Amino acid sequence: MRKKILFPAALLLLVFSFVLSLCVGSAQISIREAVSALQNGSLTPDSRILFYVRLPRALAAVLSGAALAVSGVLLQNVLNNALAAPNIIGVNAGAGFAVLFLLAVFPTATAFLPFAAFLGALFASLLIYAVAAKSGASRTTITLAGVALSSVFTAGSNAIKTFFPDTIYNSSSFFIGGFSGIAYKNLTPAWIAILLGLLLAVLFSGDEDAEQLYKDFAAAQSGALHETAAGVHPESDAAALRAAALKLAAEATARQAVAQRILMALSDKKKAKK
DSSP: OHHHHHHHHHHHHHHHHHHHHHHOSSSOOOHHHHHHHHHHOOOOHHHHHIIIIIHHHHHHHHHHHHHHHHHHHHHHHHHTOTTOOTTTTTHHHHHHHHHHHHHHHOTTOGGGHHHHHHHHHHHHHHHHHHHHHTTTOOHHHHHHHHHHHHHHHHHHHHHHHHHOTHHHHHHHHHHHOOOTTOOHHHHHHHHHHHHHHHHHHHHHHHHHHHHHHHHHHHHHHHHHHHHHHTTOOOHHHHHHHHHHHHHHHHHOGGGHHHHHHHHHHHHHHHHHHO
C-alpha cells in the first residue's frame, strides 16, 4: 500500500518540478505561455529561452537523476546493502582516476572526458568483481573489495593531482558538474545510453522478484512442515503460492528455472507428507 502511494506522489512531484523549472528563472514565463510555446513552436524571446535554455537543462536533470537513482537501487538490491552506492564501492573513484589520468597524458583532450569516465567506471567494476571472486564473490566480499579499491583509486587520483597540478584546473568543471550551458547536442549520446540502461534494468528486474518468490515459498514450506507436525494444515497458503508460481512461469520464459524449483519443492512436500 505504501509503495502504491509513493510512486504516484513521486511522479507528480517530478512533473511539478519539471514544469516549475521551465517557468521560473530570470525571465518569468507563466505555465500558460510555456504550454502555448510548446504547442505552437513560435520563436518569441520567451520561447527561445524555453526551447534552447530551460528545456535542455530540465531534460538533462531528469535523465541524470533517473540514472543516478536506478544505479543506486540496482547496487543496493544486488549487494543487499542499503548503504551501497557507486561512490561507496569504488565505481566513482575509478571514473575519477581515469579522467585525471587522461588529462595528465593528454591535457587538451577534454572532449573525451565522458568516455574516459565510463571506461574507468567499467574497469573499476570488473576489477572489484575480480578481486572479490578470489574469496567467492559473495555480496559482502564485493562490498568490502569495492571500499578497499575505492581507497586505492582515490590515492591514485591524489598522486596525479600532486605530480600534475594542471589536472586540477582542467577537471574541476567536470567533477563539480552542472547543467548550465546544456544544449540538445549534449543530450544526444547521453539519453540513448541512459534510456537503454533503464530499459535493461526494467527487463531484468523481474528475475529478482522471481527469486524472492522462491525464497518466500521455501520459507513457507519450511514453516508448513512444522505446522503440519503440530496438527495445522496451511493448504491455503501453499495454494496461493502455487498459483503465483504458475503465473510467474507463464509471464516470462526466463523465470522457468525458478518455477521448476518451486514445483520441485511442492513435490518434496508431498513426499514428506506420505
